[in-house]
Amino acid sequence: MATIEDVAxxxxxxxxxxxxYLNKRPVSEPSRNKVAAAIxxxxxxxxxxxxxLNNKKVDLVGLIVPTIGNFxxxxxxxxxxxxxxxxxxxxxxxxxxTVEKERLYIDGLASAHASGIITTTGRCNDxxxxxxxxxxxxxxxxxxxVGPFVGSDNVHGGRIAxxxxxxxxxxxxxxxxLTEKSGSQNDRWEGFRQECRSLGMTCREVYVEDDVxxxxxxxxxxxxxxxxxxxxSDFLALRTYGFLHSIGREVPRDVQLIGFDSTRMGSYFIPxxxxxxxxxxxVGRCAVEILMDAGRGGELSxxxxxxxxxxxxxxxxxHPKTATG
Amino acid sequence: MATIEDVAxxxxxxxxxxxxYLNKRPVSEPSRNKVAAAIxxxxxxxxxxxxxLNNKKVDLVGLIVPTIGNFxxxxxxxxxxxxxxxxxxxxxxxxxxTVEKERLYIDGLASAHASGIITTTGRCNDxxxxxxxxxxxxxxxxxxxVGPFVGSDNVHGGRIAxxxxxxxxxxxxxxxxLTEKSGSQNDRWEGFRQECRSLGMTCREVYVEDDVxxxxxxxxxxxxxxxxxxxxSDFLALRTYGFLHSIGREVPRDVQLIGFDSTRMGSYFIPxxxxxxxxxxxVGRCAVEILMDAGRGGELSxxxxxxxxxxxxxxxxxHPKTATG
DNA sequence: CTGAAAGCGCTTACAG
DNA sequence: CTGAAAGCGCTTACAG
Numbered sequence: 116m117a118t119i120e121d122v123a124x125x126x127x128x129x130x131x132x133x134x135x136y137l138n139k140r141p142v143s144e145p146s147r148n149k150v151a152a153a154i155x156x157x158x159x160x161x162x163x164x165x166x167x168l169n170n171k172k173v174d175l176v177g178l179i180v181p182t183i184g185n186f187x188x189x190x191x192x193x194x195x196x197x198x199x200x201x202x203x204x205x206x207x208x209x210x211x212x213t214v215e216k217e218r219l220y221i222d223g224l225a226s227a228h229a230s231g232i233i234t235t236t237g238r239c240n241d242x243x244x245x246x247x248x249x250x251x252x253x254x255x256x257x258x259x260x261v262g263p264f265v266g267s268d269n270v271h272g273g274r275i276a277x278x279x280x281x282x283x284x285x286x287x288x289x290x291x292x293l294t295e296k297s298g299s300q301n302d303r304w305e306g307f308r309q310e311c312r313s314l315g316m317t318c319r320e321v322y323v324e325d326d327v328x329x330x331x332x333x334x335x336x337x338x339x340x341x342x343x344x345x346x347x348s349d350f351l352a353l354r355t356y357g358f359l360h361s362i363g364r365e366v367p368r369d370v371q372l373i374g375f376d377s378t379r380m381g382s383y384f385i386p387x388x389x390x391x392x393x394x395x396x397x398v399g400r401c402a403v404e405i406l407m408d409a410g411r412g413g414e415l416s417x418x419x420x421x422x423x424x425x426x427x428x429x430x431x432x433x434h435p436k437t438a439t440g
Numbered sequence: 441m442a443t444i445e446d447v448a449x450x451x452x453x454x455x456x457x458x459x460x461y462l463n464k465r466p467v468s469e470p471s472r473n474k475v476a477a478a479i480x481x482x483x484x485x486x487x488x489x490x491x492x493l494n495n496k497k498v499d500l501v502g503l504i505v506p507t508i509g510n511f512x513x514x515x516x517x518x519x520x521x522x523x524x525x526x527x528x529x530x531x532x533x534x535x536x537x538t539v540e541k542e543r544l545y546i547d548g549l550a551s552a553h554a555s556g557i558i559t560t561t562g563r564c565n566d567x568x569x570x571x572x573x574x575x576x577x578x579x580x581x582x583x584x585x586v587g588p589f590v591g592s593d594n595v596h597g598g599r600i601a602x603x604x605x606x607x608x609x610x611x612x613x614x615x616x617x618l619t620e621k622s623g624s625q626n627d628r629w630e631g632f633r634q635e636c637r638s639l640g641m642t643c644r645e646v647y648v649e650d651d652v653x654x655x656x657x658x659x660x661x662x663x664x665x666x667x668x669x670x671x672x673s674d675f676l677a678l679r680t681y682g683f684l685h686s687i688g689r690e691v692p693r694d695v696q697l698i699g700f701d702s703t704r705m706g707s708y709f710i711p712x713x714x715x716x717x718x719x720x721x722x723v724g725r726c727a728v729e730i731l732m733d734a735g736r737g738g739e740l741s742x743x744x745x746x747x748x749x750x751x752x753x754x755x756x757x758x759h760p761k762t763a764t765g
Numbered sequence: 766c767t768g769a770a771a772g773c774g775c776t777t778a779c780a781g
Numbered sequence: 782c783t784g785a786a787a788g789c790g791c792t793t794a795c796a797g
Contacts, residue, residue, distance in 0.1 A: 192508060245483065357710050456776080493776095
């Protein structure tokens, strides 16, 4: 592997000049040509490692997610990657399926002088707080005292869901979530509950252990008896659809079903799941921008909260009474 | 940020001793304690950058994929991540949705002294060949003259699909693939065609532009008239199911449908898609092992090919005539 | 515009 | 077991 020293020797200039050329700083015409030729001849590739040791930062941002198996996170990764690469940054996706792995990633990113971390797990709050020189942005799930938050307006999303079910003629609806409640789930439920109340709909709530556990008797009973269901995620909506199908309740004839996220997964399904769509690309872009600002010396206030609006995407699992739903 | 120098000063030893402690080399009891205390007190975190500059390699392997939006790749990433982290390596996922981005990633990984690259795109053959000190392993799609290949036995998969359709009573079957043929698609088609022939089934082939383009008239005609379909991917199988559904052909009563990959996506669907399953975790593990061997000075023969076997996973889109299908 | 020199934070022979 | 010193490949003031 050729080094900058080799290039300098071949080009007949100093290493400093080669370095300047590499960093697009002014270099005289003749020097420029000689260096370019030398680089070409040697197949020289600058070492980002050595460069990083001087600059004390590398154009890399880490994205920590609980699992890339969930479409929401893979779409978020793509959005962030797009926004970051436009600015010349690489993004390192970190699939932290355990807290222990998350710690390793945080450590690794910090000691690699990453330009920033975007975290979505809502975990390891204390560790993130110890990061003095690595800016952190929370996306989707917030952390206390850790830097700005960017996420969808989940409360509003819950309200929209309630309104839509109301428009579909529902009177007795049910919210379905995970036993382990996250901040965003709570917000969706909160918005939903409030709006149901003001619209005069009866509103219950059921929770399932996780995405794969079988539905318990209580859950099945509730799902079997209401006329509208708001699932906290499209994934849960899919499962609910399967259950309703299995007991002969037809969607949307007998019961209206609405999910959340509107990821590609929900739209592959037949019928397509009616869903509250997050503007994931907007969320990603916003998070990256905040990080870039921080890199230019901007402040990273832990109080800042950016809420991106959501909207309803009509699918085939709900049927509004009026065309102007 | 504290440096090794700070630690040495606080501990009252030399930097070399701290370094030895960090690298788990023999250090006397008293020194060890003093260093540990100093590290703790300063919140010291070694710089992987500085370390990498000396070692001339970093415990990082890059995984380059054409899109993380496809479940096959996200599952492969998880498998590789699992295997790599067991060995103390991090994996950097690189979503190269354009050739240009792929070049940037290759360059970045090489100049960051990554321990290896696993590529799945079948692109940038020439660039990979120029990588002298970064070992490369091809997964799923091979490259000429670039290092070992690891992938599923697609030819066998094609054969199994044909046998299964035959077991389901099909006589006139159809293979469905993408216009832009990849090596793995060719292999599946080849195995399928051969087995169809020896089983005496009529076998046609149709191709669609890409995963989202609408099905052309010819494709629709063929799909509407055969009694068994082998889609090259689960994703295509899902779309085919939607089309058959829309024209009133019921699966599996009127027509048998089988996909490939058996990713989680196919199993979310109702009915679950019958599919040829790749042992993705085995593929990932194998690729990582080869890379680790290379790191220990092992040879990386471009001729080596590891074929992982596949198997049928019965879903609800086919119906074998006999229970012992 | 350009070169000599010091330094980024760590590691590794080389002597003790 | 331990320390002084050189070096990894680049960048950046500092003088010209």
